[in-house]
Amino acid sequence: MRPQELIAKKRDGGKLSDAEMRLFIQGVTDGSWADYQITALVMAMFINGLDPGEQRSITDAMLHSGTIMDFSDIDAPKADKHSTGGVGDKTSLIIAPVAAACGLAVPMVSGRGLGHTGGTLDKLESIPGYKVNLPLSRLKAVMRSCGFGLIGQTKQVAPADKKLYALRDATATVPYIPLIVASIMSKKLAEGLDVLTLDVKTGSGAFIQDLKKSKELAGALCQAGRSFGVKTEALITDMSQPLGKFVGNALEVYECLKILRGEPENSMLPSRELSVELTASMLVQSGLEKTHSRARAVIDRVLNGGSALDRFRQNIELQGGDPRICDRPDRLLAKGLKEIPIIVEKTGSISKIDTFAVGRAVSDIGGGRIKAEDGIDHAVGYACIKKLGDKVRKGDELGVLYCRNRKQAELVSANLRDAYTISDEVPKQRKLIQAVI
Ligand code: URA
Numbered sequence: 001m002r003p004q005e006l007i008a009k010k011r012d013g014g015k016l017s018d019a020e021m022r023l024f025i026q027g028v029t030d031g032s033w034a035d036y037q038i039t040a041l042v043m044a045m046f047i048n049g050l051d052p053g054e055q056r057s058i059t060d061a062m063l064h065s066g067t068i069m070d071f072s073d074i075d076a077p078k079a080d081k082h083s084t085g086g087v088g089d090k091t092s093l094i095i096a097p098v099a100a101a102c103g104l105a106v107p108m109v110s111g112r113g114l115g116h117t118g119g120t121l122d123k124l125e126s127i128p129g130y131k132v133n134l135p136l137s138r139l140k141a142v143m144r145s146c147g148f149g150l151i152g153q154t155k156q157v158a159p160a161d162k163k164l165y166a167l168r169d170a171t172a173t174v175p176y177i178p179l180i181v182a183s184i185m186s187k188k189l190a191e192g193l194d195v196l197t198l199d200v201k202t203g204s205g206a207f208i209q210d211l212k213k214s215k216e217l218a219g220a221l222c223q224a225g226r227s228f229g230v231k232t233e234a235l236i237t238d239m240s241q242p243l244g245k246f247v248g249n250a251l252e253v254y255e256c257l258k259i260l261r262g263e264p265e266n267s268m269l270p271s272r273e274l275s276v277e278l279t280a281s282m283l284v285q286s287g288l289e290k291t292h293s294r295a296r297a298v299i300d301r302v303l304n305g306g307s308a309l310d311r312f313r314q315n316i317e318l319q320g321g322d323p324r325i326c327d328r329p330d331r332l333l334a335k336g337l338k339e340i341p342i343i344v345e346k347t348g349s350i351s352k353i354d355t356f357a358v359g360r361a362v363s364d365i366g367g368g369r370i371k372a373e374d375g376i377d378h379a380v381g382y383a384c385i386k387k388l389g390d391k392v393r394k395g396d397e398l399g400v401l402y403c404r405n406r407k408q409a410e411l412v413s414a415n416l417r418d419a420y421t422i423s424d425e426v427p428k429q430r431k432l433i434q435a436v437i
Helices: 003-011 018-030 035-048 052-063 092-101 120-124 136-146 159-170 177-189 211-227 249-260 266-286 292-304 307-318 355-367 406-418
Strands: 079-083 106-110 148-152 195-202 231-238 338-343 348-353 381-384 397-403 420-423 433-436
Touching (some): 018 052, 079 106, 079 177, 092 292, 120 249, 231 266, 249 266, 338 406, 355 406
16 A cells, blocks of 8 residues: 555545554655655644544554563563653652662663753763663663663664654644654553553643643553553643752752752652652552552652662663762762852742743753754753742742853843742642542
8 A cells, every 4th residue: 555545544534454554654664655745644643533443553553663672581570650751850860769679670761851841861961971872682781780771762662753753743743642642652662561650741841731631641641551461550740840959950860869868958859759659659550569658668768778879879880870979969060050049029929830931941051952953061950949839029039040151141040030920829739649540
């Protein structure tokens, strides 16, 4: 069947069979379909929709466009967490060593930051020497030694998604739930997991901001995971303000180390709490712990007793990084940065934070990428001092910008200040975990 026949079928509202979906994904993967044919079909899918059967077929075809990892010779439940992305969202670096210290095997394939959101790989690369480009054979060896590995998507993992996502991004076809599900789940299912916990963000810094839509996405992701035999649970979590204290790569790793060392500052506690909740979901789903409260108790033990930190130290060494940062997290912080306070201009309560704008400000000074090929400055970032609901007086510090020079400060200071709405209205306290699906 020629590409134009499949395009015409979907254009006219038809349903694509399993075999037809495989043909399409094969064409994407082997390069036999031109970009204009791929995007024409994707746009037809976007406009005319995919039914649950088609969603499963495209996920399956994308999953099988590459390797499915096999960790069956590692004697522990294989589990991972995936986040839909946010600002200051640093939980992977806490969850992976904690979950490993609790007895799970965690093959965490992560991504890079783009636009206003950060990425785990960029955070890890702020650790001197740390390597994220490991072949799958090395990932397995690292997992055997310390219980988890953190790597980037290799060419072998769901290659069709890499191509399709770039084309969707360029043709305004990203925000369609069945395509998002196929994209996320093809990569996660390729990890050969028993258990997956999803962190679906909602609020002003999330990729989907509306709670109802976030629930819809979470439901569709869980259904897809379960239909492939993976125990899957989703937590819908608040992203109406940055998570924890810091936004920015090295600063976020510093925050994670403070948590793993049992020395979190108060403003870091939401990062700890969300990491604990997500890991508890992984432990209960895997059957290693019977109840949520028992899982929380075990997690507290590995966090407070230092065994999660020891796992992280081992992992850093195995992945080529400098493990001494575990003893001296302050070594991660670059010398000579300018610290620019962001000052409140009127008295009142913080009733809203444009979290997207905070993430974007950090990206604009080099802490993230605007285009996929941009480089990163790991050192720069922002400390969130005041949070939603806090009462502030004119002249107080909302936060502190860590930047290289005055020009950068001029570029984003006003945007950061304007990201906060100060009014007489005290906002309703938002729960960190909004729902569990
Ligand atoms: N993240 C992904 O990996 N894929 C999507 O389609 C959207 C978000």
